[in-house]
Amino acid sequence: MIKSLLKNIGEYKKDALMTPFFVSLEVLLDILIPVLMAQIIDQGIATGNQRNILVIGLGLVVFAVLALIFGMLSARYAAIASAGFAKNIRRAIFVNIQKFSFANIDRFSTSSLVTRLTTDINNVQNSFQMTIRILVRSPLLFIFSLFMAFRINNELAVIFLFAIPFLAIGLALIIKFAHPAFNRVFRTYDRLNQVVQENLQGIRIVKSYVREAHEVQKFETVSEKIYRMFSKAERIVAFNGPLMQFTMFSCMLLISWIGAHLIVDSSMTTGELMSMFMYVMQILIALNMMSMVFVMLIISRPSMERISEVLNEASDLTDPEEPLTEISDGSVEFKNVSFSYSGKKDNLVLNNCDFHIASGETVGIIGGTGSGKTTLVQLIPRLYDATEGTVQVGGQDVRDYSLQALRDAVGMVLQNNVLFSGTIKENLRWGNPEATDEELVEACCLAQADEFIRKLAQGYDTYIEQGGTNVSGGQKQRLTIARALLKKPKILILDDSTSAVDTKTDYLIQQAFFETIPETTKFIIAQRISSVEKADKIIVMEEGEIQGIGTHEELLATNKIYQEVNHSQVKGFGEVYE
Template structure:
């Protein structure tokens, strides 16, 4: 874990190294200051030597100023190093997430990934800054102060050596009981993020069903669970304070008692005792600071483990050693394809699916909810890999292609249409960053989107809110279809992507496809028979199996499921017209 995290310090290694360097210089000066103060008392004040007071005082001021300067520099470089480290961690995680397959993302969940990129990284950032500053300063201060204390009086200095095992046992018990509780806390944070995310994304549904009170209750429940679990963890960690206070005051009382006896016995000067007390404070403060770092490490350790899990996660989908980058054409063939989301052949979502589609053909896919329609088409651009069998595009197994090249040749409009914050033009150019304005207009005309765009106040420069909340469902669908067309793909997949448009607009879109992109293979998943009746082939799905393949006329005469769907829709339209 530490090696994985350390690799992400990257270009901030210099800052990470300068921080402990300046901390060391600051500690050395802090160690010298008590010696100078003892000299002022013994050689200046007690001896009534004015010149010694002035010269030693100047040296004391210089040491204090330089200690302040080195402290400021260590703080500056520490802040740069920790912020840069956090930036690199986020960049590494986010970059790795972009390589994840859908199954990788499902394994973590979206809300958990958000928590890891935010809360977990902040915890690790704070710990890293404390490690390169306080965890360097405190041990150095402890060692140097203890050394100087031994030089002053061995008997008094031994008190600290007896205190260390007591502290070590106490802190070890705190770690043992606190770490598992903090692990639970961050898992509950994932749930809290999920509740907030779902609520904000579905706020219109919440309000339309007047379920605000239910959502507030759900949020309070998770929030209360975080409070209880975090409070439990903090109660365990809180024992650190009393443990340190007890140790510190016990040591000071023993030193005061023994030191007073030594002064009375004339074996120790007043200046030496004062220096000893300063070293006592430095030793105890260093121990206290180390315990604070220790607590922070307890809190951040689960966060670090969660971050490393994302960084080390390897995508289920990888390129072959010598990937093909040229896709010959848009022909598609499924050969005895079985698929399971859990790679368990006892829980297959698709079973023994076989068919061949020639390049340029239009293919309709129809079936009931959960029949496997979306799963079928997601195997073509290799969003998932088959459990067994093979999917071929252009006469070659999709696993032999470079993933980027394959997906660049396949444009897919998913069920959940996603638009990003930005203008309509910026959203459309996701399909082709180099597309000219004329190409944008042409794609929108094909998708029947040009008409409503030109009526908007700013036309193609109209700003789309996050998630496309300021356009209707049908408008969003047409924009995402236009975006897909701009890729000039060899294969175009529409996953129920015209469900929110009227039948007339749907027919115009289908007609435009036939006339303007005849060489593009088109897969159209639809619930309406009218959307696919002109397709070259129609695949009927039922319970993860292909129930029938053929033209509209062939299926009407031979396939019972297709007949029932067609009849129910014709009957429904007839009753609606009456």
């Protein structure tokens, strides 16, 4: 876990190393300052020697200023290193997420990934900064202060040897009980983010159903749960403060009592006792700082584990050792294909699907909700891999191609049409970053989008809000179709992507496909038979199985399911398949 995180320090190694260097110099000066204080008292104040007071006092000022400068430099380098470390981890997580297959993404909820990219990384950043600065300073300060204390008086210094085991046991108990508590807290943070995300994405539904009070209650329930869990975890950690205070004051009382007797017996000077007190404070401060770091590490350890899970997650879909990069044509063949999201054969979503589509053919797919239509087409560009059987494109198993080459050859318009914040041109060029303005217009004409775009005030430079909220559902569908067409794919998949447009526009889009991209293999998932009746082949699906393949006329004559769907849509009654 630690190794996978530390490799993200990258170009900030120098800053990470400079921090302990300046911390060490600062500690060295902090150790020497009590020595000078003792000399001022014993060689200046006690003897009345003004010259010694001035000379030693000047040295004390110089040491104090240098310690301040070194402290500022260590803080600066620690801030740069920790911020850079967090930036690199954030980037590494995001880059790795881009490599995930749909199956990988299914293992992590969106809200959980957001929490890991924000809250968890902030925790790790703070811990890293404290580690390279305070966790270096504290042990050095403790060791050297303890060494100097033993040089002054062994009898007083030995008190700390009894205090250390007491503190160690206390911290071990705190860590044991606090770590699982914070683990539960951060898992609940995922749920809180999920509630907020769902509410914001579905705010129009919330308002239309007047469910604001329900959503507020749902939020408050999760928020209250986090409050209770975090309070419980913090109460455990809070024992660290009283434990340190008890140890510090106990040591101070013992040293004061024993030190007073030693001065009376002339076994110790006043200056030595003063410097001993300063070393005592430094030792206790060092112990207190170390305990604070350990507490922060307790809090951040679950975050480190959660971040490492994402960093170490390998994509289920990878390129073969020698991938094919050329796809000869848009032919598609399914050979006894079965698929399960869990990978288990007893929970199949698709079962023994077998068909061949020649390059350039138009294929309609009809079936009820949950029949496996979307899953079927997602196997073509390897958004998932078949559990059994093989999927071939251009005569080759899709697993033999490089993912980039395969997906470049497949244009896909999913059920959930997504537009990104930016202009219409910028959204369209997701399909082809090098597309000219003329190519944009041509694709939009095919998708029946050019007319409404030109009516907008800014035309193709109109800004699309996040999620495409300032365009209608039908307009959004037409823009995403145009975006897919700009790829000039060998295979075009339209997953119920004309459901929000009127029948006339749907007809014009289908007609444009038949006339202008005849060499492109087209898969059209639709609810309306009118959208697919001119297809070369129509696949009828039910419960993950192919129940029929043929033309519109053939299926009307032979397939009962297709007959019922057609009857319900044409006559307006009977069982409706959605």
